[in-house]
Amino acid sequence: MNSLLKNLDVLMNRKSVRAYSDDKISEEIKNAIIESTLRAPTAGNMMMYSIIEVTDENLKNRLVETCDNQPMISKAPYLLLFLADFQRWMDYLKTSGVDEYNKENSLEMYHPGEGDLLLAINDALIAAQTAVTSAEMLGIGSCYIGDIMENFEIHKDMFNLPKYTFPVTLICFGYPTEQQKNRPQPPRYPKEMIVFENSYRHIESKEFKAMEIERNKISKPNFLPGCHNEAIHMYKRKITSSFMKEMNRSVKAAIDSWTK
Amino acid sequence: MNSLLKNLDVLMNRKSVRAYSDDKISEEIKNAIIESTLRAPTAGNMMMYSIIEVTDENLKNRLVETCDNQPMISKAPYLLLFLADFQRWMDYLKTSGVDEYNKENSLEMYHPGEGDLLLAINDALIAAQTAVTSAEMLGIGSCYIGDIMENFEIHKDMFNLPKYTFPVTLICFGYPTEQQKNRPQPPRYPKEMIVFENSYRHIESKEFKAMEIERNKISKPNFLPGCHNEAIHMYKRKITSSFMKEMNRSVKAAIDSWTK
Numbered sequence: 001m002n003s004l005l006k007n008l009d010v011l012m013n014r015k016s017v018r019a020y021s022d023d024k025i026s027e028e029i030k031n032a033i034i035e036s037t038l039r040a041p042t043a044g045n046m047m048m049y050s051i052i053e054v055t056d057e058n059l060k061n062r063l064v065e066t067c068d069n070q071p072m073i074s075k076a077p078y079l080l081l082f083l084a085d086f087q088r089w090m091d092y093l094k095t096s097g098v099d100e101y102n103k104e105n106s107l108e109m110y111h112p113g114e115g116d117l118l119l120a121i122n123d124a125l126i127a128a129q130t131a132v133t134s135a136e137m138l139g140i141g142s143c144y145i146g147d148i149m150e151n152f153e154i155h156k157d158m159f160n161l162p163k164y165t166f167p168v169t170l171i172c173f174g175y176p177t178e179q180q181k182n183r184p185q186p187p188r189y190p191k192e193m194i195v196f197e198n199s200y201r202h203i204e205s206k207e208f209k210a211m212e213i214e215r216n217k218i219s220k221p222n223f224l225p226g227c228h229n230e231a232i233h234m235y236k237r238k239i240t241s242s243f244m245k246e247m248n249r250s251v252k253a254a255i256d257s258w259t260k
Numbered sequence: 261m262n263s264l265l266k267n268l269d270v271l272m273n274r275k276s277v278r279a280y281s282d283d284k285i286s287e288e289i290k291n292a293i294i295e296s297t298l299r300a301p302t303a304g305n306m307m308m309y310s311i312i313e314v315t316d317e318n319l320k321n322r323l324v325e326t327c328d329n330q331p332m333i334s335k336a337p338y339l340l341l342f343l344a345d346f347q348r349w350m351d352y353l354k355t356s357g358v359d360e361y362n363k364e365n366s367l368e369m370y371h372p373g374e375g376d377l378l379l380a381i382n383d384a385l386i387a388a389q390t391a392v393t394s395a396e397m398l399g400i401g402s403c404y405i406g407d408i409m410e411n412f413e414i415h416k417d418m419f420n421l422p423k424y425t426f427p428v429t430l431i432c433f434g435y436p437t438e439q440q441k442n443r444p445q446p447p448r449y450p451k452e453m454i455v456f457e458n459s460y461r462h463i464e465s466k467e468f469k470a471m472e473i474e475r476n477k478i479s480k481p482n483f484l485p486g487c488h489n490e491a492i493h494m495y496k497r498k499i500t501s502s503f504m505k506e507m508n509r510s511v512k513a514a515i516d517s518w519t520k
Binding site (some may be wrong): 004037040042056059088134135141149186190 | 295303311355363453465
């Protein structure tokens with residue numbers, strides 16, 4: 001049993017890597033990451049996702065700006081953009097005689113809805129996390145860039161994205177620098193606050209307080225001016241930030257563009 | 261190098277498991293799966309997801325019906341429901357004096373939008389796929405039930421889900437039966453149809469045809485009546501099915517309920 005549990009070390013030890021050594025990632029390794037990613041579970045084996053490897057320097061530099069000014073994006077030796085993709089199915093249906101089928105059966109052409117979008121998003125993220133784990137198994141670090149959901153119209157343009165696609169995550173990959181290797185893992189919420197049985201459970205005030213006390217033991221908190229605790233600090237820094245405002249706008253626009 | 265690539269076998273050999281042996285999953289193993297899942301990457305370390313372990317037989321039987329009549333759901337020895345969850349942050353903010361902070365700074369209370377929903381969905385799916393990989397490393401099979409996105413109102417009621425949560429995926433776990441162990445992996449699309457460089461690429465008619473020819477070599481196609489190829493078969497069986505119609509309705513209702 002203990003030896004089996006050792007298998008989980010690669011997952012247990014994972015942390016995001018935001019600075020990369022000069023080591024290139026070989027084509028053989030890239031190919032191995034992709035091959036294992038393609039084996040990720042996918043709804044109905046429909047593979048409602050696509051992956052764009054971003055190699056063009058101009059595109060990489062542009063992404064630094066459009067994804068909330070994160071210079072590491074252009075420094076990552078391997079950069080993968082994951083799309084929710086129902087467009088390939090629309091193209092496949094068209095070339096397979098769906099118009100005739102609809103006519104024979106007196107049907108209107110089908111247009112993907114919010115459910116198809118979320119199912120495709122599921123596929124894309126399941127593949128994305130498989131790529132991250134695959135890289136981890138090969139000693140390669142990674143960092144998710146959720147900010148790719150901002151500036152939808154610009155990214156659509158940059159990558160020639162058709163109607164039934166949505167860029168749901170961007171992942172930077174690279175071998176970690178020594179500093180990154182030695183960086184401690186950030187603490188997560190305790191299990192009892194995340195995992196419930198049979199019913200949702202609201203977390204009580206005292207549980208949040210106890211968590212803060214535990215966290216403060218690990219690292220001295222450094223709050224933004226005017227913020228007297230972690231929740232309010234995050235409220236100011238993340239939740240009500242200009243990038244979240246933009247993400248909310250952009251995602252709404254993307255859903256509208258998909259469904260209208 | 262070859263020995264490192266061997267690490268990927270667990271991902272390369274993965275296939276969904278839909279029938280489970282009588283072996284129970286021990287508490288030690290469940291705990292190990294959860295512990296490694298909690299180390300999954302999460303946006304801003306905010307853990308915008310929750311996991312509900314479904315152990316109640318009535319709830320399990322009900323899920324069989326509400327998730328498109330899949331009896332395996334009640335037979336899975338370990339069943340995890342993954343929620344996108346911004347509610348915990350709303351509760352945390354409330355207990356941390358956000359009302360006073362807003363008053364002092366002349367701000368209105370923040371309400372999560374579509375961007376927060378999708379970021380929380382990212383977190384939930386990244387955690388879900390970490391759980392799947394973790395189980396796989398321990399010899400435990402799994403199957404995603406995307407149908408949990410149907411019947412939103414019923415699931416909300418069954419699991420007491422508050423406003424800022426969304427049940428995005430359900431996963432059945434169990435040790436595979438011999439039949440499942442020996443089942444061949446289904447073929448995936450060729451890499452060239454999924455992975456692009458710098459730009460989206462529409463797949464050409466001849467590529468779809470070539471893929472169908474390859475697939476037909478592996479297994480004899482068995483199409484629904486009136487469907488003369490795989491695309492039209494999937495159009496009838498999945499894309500225009502009653503369960504996809506319900507999923508589109510349900511997800512739209514869930515987004516509306518989150519944002520209004």
